[in-house]
Amino acid sequence: MAAGSYMRQVHICEVGPRDGLQNAHHRIPTEAKKAWIQAIAAAGVAEIEVGSFVPPGLIPAMADTAEIVASALRIGNLKVVALAPNVKGFERATAAGAHKITFPVSASRAHSLANVRMEPEKMVEEVRKCVRLRGTKGPEIEAGVSTAFGCTMQGAVPEDDVVRLAVMLAEAGVDCVALADTVGYANPAQIRRVFRRVRGEIGSKLEAAHLHDTRGLGLANALAAFEEGVRHFDSSMGGLGGCPFAPGASGNVITEDLVFMFESMGVPTGIGIEKLMEARAHMVAALPGEPVYGHMALAGLPKGFRAAA
Ligand code: COA
Ligand code: ZN
Numbered sequence: 001m002a003a004g005s006y007m008r009q010v011h012i013c014e015v016g017p018r019d020g021l022q023n024a025h026h027r028i029p030t031e032a033k034k035a036w037i038q039a040i041a042a043a044g045v046a047e048i049e050v051g052s053f054v055p056p057g058l059i060p061a062m063a064d065t066a067e068i069v070a071s072a073l074r075i076g077n078l079k080v081v082a083l084a085p086n087v088k089g090f091e092r093a094t095a096a097g098a099h100k101i102t103f104p105v106s107a108s109r110a111h112s113l114a115n116v117r118m119e120p121e122k123m124v125e126e127v128r129k130c131v132r133l134r135g136t137k138g139p140e141i142e143a144g145v146s147t148a149f150g151c152t153m154q155g156a157v158p159e160d161d162v163v164r165l166a167v168m169l170a171e172a173g174v175d176c177v178a179l180a181d182t183v184g185y186a187n188p189a190q191i192r193r194v195f196r197r198v199r200g201e202i203g204s205k206l207e208a209a210h211l212h213d214t215r216g217l218g219l220a221n222a223l224a225a226f227e228e229g230v231r232h233f234d235s236s237m238g239g240l241g242g243c244p245f246a247p248g249a250s251g252n253v254i255t256e257d258l259v260f261m262f263e264s265m266g267v268p269t270g271i272g273i274e275k276l277m278e279a280r281a282h283m284v285a286a287l288p289g290e291p292v293y294g295h296m297a298l299a300g301l302p303k304g305f306r307a308a309a
Contacts, residue, residue: 009268011232012258013047013208014040016283017068018083019252020240021061022052024290030064032286034071039282040237041075043275045255048072049102049234052083053092059244069096081142085116090130093139100140102178103127104243105169107162108151111182115146115245120161124168131173143169144178144210148194150185152248159194166198166206176207178234181221183249184214188224195228208232211253213239213293218253219261226267233258237280239293256280256296268308273301 017037021028028036040048050072051065065082072080082098084090093101105123106112112120127143134141147154148162166177179194191209199206209225209232211218222233236252243249259271277297284292 008231009270010226010262011047012045012255012269012271013049013079013081013232013234014045014237014255015049015210015234015252016040016236016238016240016255018049018051018062018081019234019242020236020238022059023242023244023249023251024061024240024287026287026290027061028283028286030067032282033064033068036279036282036286037068037072038075039279040276041072041078043279044269044271045276046077046270047079047081047100049081049083052085053089053096054083054085066092066096069093069098073097084130086118086126087129087133090133094134098139100142101130102142102144103130103174104146104180105143105165106146106151106182107157107165108147108154110153111147111151111243111246114153115243120165121168124165124172127169127174128172140176141174142176142178142207143172143174144180144208145169146180146182146243147246148179149181149190150183152183152246159197162194163197163201167201170202170205174205177202177205178208178210178232179206180210180234181212182210182243183246184212184217186211186221187217188220191221191224192228195225195230199229208234210234212241212249212251213253214242214248214250219257222253222258223261226262237276237283238297240290251293254294254296256294260296260301263307264302264305266308273307
């Protein structure tokens with residue numbers, strides 16, 4: 001790849017308040033969650049997945065999502081994203097005013113049943129209903145193909161199944177499709193291959209890489225996706241995260257480290273690392289005892305570090 005083609009902006013969506021907190025051992029008080037989200041936005045993060053609209057009894061940490069969305073909408077210049085698992089969640093997210101709603105659509109049948117109690121095909125129909133309900137003025141709709149690189153319950157997930165599902169979702173009318181490595185099974189060669197195949201079928205509707213760092217390959221996979229043309233990444237501050245309904249799932253690729261990687265490569269993220277560290281301090285203070293991760297946070301910026309122009 002030509003050196004010049006590295007010089008492209010990447011878009012990072014912080015998913016810590018959703019993917020992170022749904023799997024955290026500790027609960028963050030609602031007011032602290034709002035302040036944390038404000039601090040993340042103040043660092044220049046332009047898109048934050050602030051929570052999910054699931055039954056409150058199922059994931060109590062997400063019970064305050066409507067209030068969190070309302071607070072995040074007041075920040076300005078922030079795309080407020082929420083996850084919904086069905087029509088009811090979509091209606092709640094739309095009523096709350098989320099700008100973008102993301103649906104988890106598992107490529108693994110076993111994970112789909114455990115996570116949303118629907119077969120993948122039924123989940124596509126659920127998403128199609130939401131696309132119809134939205135009409136012309138509603139929120140942006142994303143479908144995230146979960147377990148696209150393997151599943152702890154099913155084991156291997158055939159690439160053909162991932163491609164087929166992505167095509168079905170694009171035909172159902174979603175605005176964008178993300179590929180998610182829910183349980184951290186992916187390797188860089190696989191990332192390149194699957195993103196390339198899916199892009200070959202649905203073109204620019206393929207947008208984000210949602211990666212988990214469970215086996216330490218999060219950044220390597222992000223770089224592979226970047227080299228394959230991906231410019232949208234989900235990541236989680238402090239490496240929190242994981243799906244409570246996928247055994248063995250752990251945290252997302254770490255936002256601080258991802259920003260450092262791109263900025264030091266000369267790829268602008270729009271995010272200021274010092275301010276990001278301030279937001280991290282908010283999170284650490286609000287979640288005492290919660291294990292948090294991050295190489296950048298441990299080691300600090302290299303002497304003479306210069307962010308991308
Ligand atoms: N928000 C709030 N309540 C909801 C809801 C939603 N999105 N969806 C369903 N409910 C309520 C129903 O109204 C019903 O309430 P009632 O018992 O008072 O009548 C109850 O929950 C059960 O509804 P049902 O449609 O039978 O849901 P289910 O029990 O089969 O669960 C999902 C299906 C999709 C709602 C659930 O599996 C889910 O939320 N999964 C997402 C899990 C997740 O967030 N994973 C991590 C992200 S990948
Ligand atoms: Zn995830």
